[in-house]
Amino acid sequence: MRSKDRISYFYDGDVGSVYFGPNHPMKPHRLCMTHHLVLSYDLHKKMEIYRPHKAYPVELAQFHSADYVEFLHRITPDTQHLFSTELAKYNLGEDCPVFDNLFEFCQIYAGGTIDAARRLNNQLCDIAINWAGGLHHAKKCEASGFCYINDLVLGILELLKYHARVLYIDIDVHHGDGVEEAFYFTDRVMTVSFHKYGDLFFPGTGDAKEVGEKEGKHYAINVPLKDGIDDTSFTRLFKTIISKVVETYQPGVIVLQCGADSLAGDRLGCFNLSIDGHSECVRFVKRFNLPLLVTGGGGYTKENVARCWTVETGVLLDTELPNEIPENDYIKYFGPDFSLKIPSGYIENLNSKSYLTTIKMQVMENLRCIQHAPSVQMQEVPPDFYIPDFDEDEQNPDERIDQHTQDKHIQRDDEYYEGDNDNDHMDVA
Numbered sequence: 001m002r003s004k005d006r007i008s009y010f011y012d013g014d015v016g017s018v019y020f021g022p023n024h025p026m027k028p029h030r031l032c033m034t035h036h037l038v039l040s041y042d043l044h045k046k047m048e049i050y051r052p053h054k055a056y057p058v059e060l061a062q063f064h065s066a067d068y069v070e071f072l073h074r075i076t077p078d079t080q081h082l083f084s085t086e087l088a089k090y091n092l093g094e095d096c097p098v099f100d101n102l103f104e105f106c107q108i109y110a111g112g113t114i115d116a117a118r119r120l121n122n123q124l125c126d127i128a129i130n131w132a133g134g135l136h137h138a139k140k141c142e143a144s145g146f147c148y149i150n151d152l153v154l155g156i157l158e159l160l161k162y163h164a165r166v167l168y169i170d171i172d173v174h175h176g177d178g179v180e181e182a183f184y185f186t187d188r189v190m191t192v193s194f195h196k197y198g199d200l201f202f203p204g205t206g207d208a209k210e211v212g213e214k215e216g217k218h219y220a221i222n223v224p225l226k227d228g229i230d231d232t233s234f235t236r237l238f239k240t241i242i243s244k245v246v247e248t249y250q251p252g253v254i255v256l257q258c259g260a261d262s263l264a265g266d267r268l269g270c271f272n273l274s275i276d277g278h279s280e281c282v283r284f285v286k287r288f289n290l291p292l293l294v295t296g297g298g299g300y301t302k303e304n305v306a307r308c309w310t311v312e313t314g315v316l317l318d319t320e321l322p323n324e325i326p327e328n329d330y331i332k333y334f335g336p337d338f339s340l341k342i343p344s345g346y347i348e349n350l351n352s353k354s355y356l357t358t359i360k361m362q363v364m365e366n367l368r369c370i371q372h373a374p375s376v377q378m379q380e381v382p383p384d385f386y387i388p389d390f391d392e393d394e395q396n397p398d399e400r401i402d403q404h405t406q407d408k409h410i411q412r413d414d415e416y417y418e419g420d421n422d423n424d425h426m427d428v429a
Contacts, residue, residue, distance in 0.1 A: 007047035010112035030302035040328035054107035096143035113151035117158035134297030167251035172259020175206030197224030226350035231277030259297025264345025267300035272345035
């Protein structure tokens with residue numbers, strides 16, 4: 001088994017305490033549930049747990065426009081009525097509401113993915129996990145699809161400082177449009193997205209014909225699927241395509257977005273994947289033994305999201321987990337059977353063998369256009385972003401934000417307790 005320090009896991013309890021609103025399907029509380037399930041299986045003892053730094057506005061502006069970052073920083077639920085023009089401009093509203101601590105939420109999940117990329121770059125770990133990340137729809141100048149800051153793009157930009165070629169793989173039920181768009185014109189990043197396409201399903205992009213442009217032509221791969229795809233069809237297609245992609249593109253690092261809305265029974269999804277099928281994709285990618293950054297993404301049946309990402313944490317740790325869920329702070333959510341695995345779904349599979357064969361052939365043809373991996377001449381690698389030092393004497397020790405700044409960003413093995421003594425325990429409203 002890998003030594004403990006080869007797997008880095010990023011988590012901040014504050015990320016799960018924000019609230020999008022009463023009727024909104026995105027429930028960040030799922031991240032607390034995932035973390036406590038990971039703890040209940042003792043998986044934290046097999047990896048290094050880090051609290052990410054809160055990404056600075058200047059870091060977020062490495063991809064996003066400075067005016068958009070500034071607006072996210074400034075806007076609050078109490079002041080949003082004064083900014084109707086800007087709200088429309090930046091696509092904030094029903095899907096992407098303004099809520100309390102919105103900017104801090106973005107800073108934490110983006111900081112986790114940036115920190116994960118830096119640890120991989122510095123060869124401090126082989127695999128880095130940030131289940132709070134994976135918000136793949138956010139665009140340069142606007143929010144989209146419950147996503148405000150695109151942590152994946154920021155993480156990939158960080159990885160590009162050390163790696164000639166980055167492979168991005170997305171198994172969320174929705175097309176990874178924000179990441180694809182960011183790198184649509186470059187061969188430095190290959191994006192591969194498996195997703196539902198058609199019937200006006202969000203975001204409406206991701207046809208197999210979208211392959212990239214200019215230097216990036218043939219470096220965007222889309223696998224558009226219909227309702228009801230099952231474990232067997234999905235994993236077979238995934239393994240065939242990803243094997244050929246890795247062989248052809250020869251990436252130096254892989255970023256894997258594990259959106260759990262592709263699971264059976266998801267509130268917004270329409271696939272039939274079991275946790276076994278979903279996690280088999282993670283297991284397969286891990287076998288390439290390349291540096292690997294793993295994030296979360298969508299997932300709107302929160303108890304199943306927690307189950308899925310806990311199983312996948314186990315997969316990344318080469319640890320098989322017992323099916324009976326151990327006692328934890330959120331055990332009541334996993335009733336009545338309290339089991340870890342969920343079965344496949346029962347939606348009719350509209351993906352015929354001939355349809356899947358056609359999609360596979362289109363992708364293989366696209367890959368044939370890349371005769372060999374592009375020979376990127378690596379320039380001198382720029383240093384990590386300048387991060388200002390704070391004068392401790394000027395800080396108010398009662399302010400919570402300063403505790404994060406002072407924090408060494410690493411948790412000791414004995415810092416987690418079960419039950420009421422857990423440092424990250426929060427009362428759920």
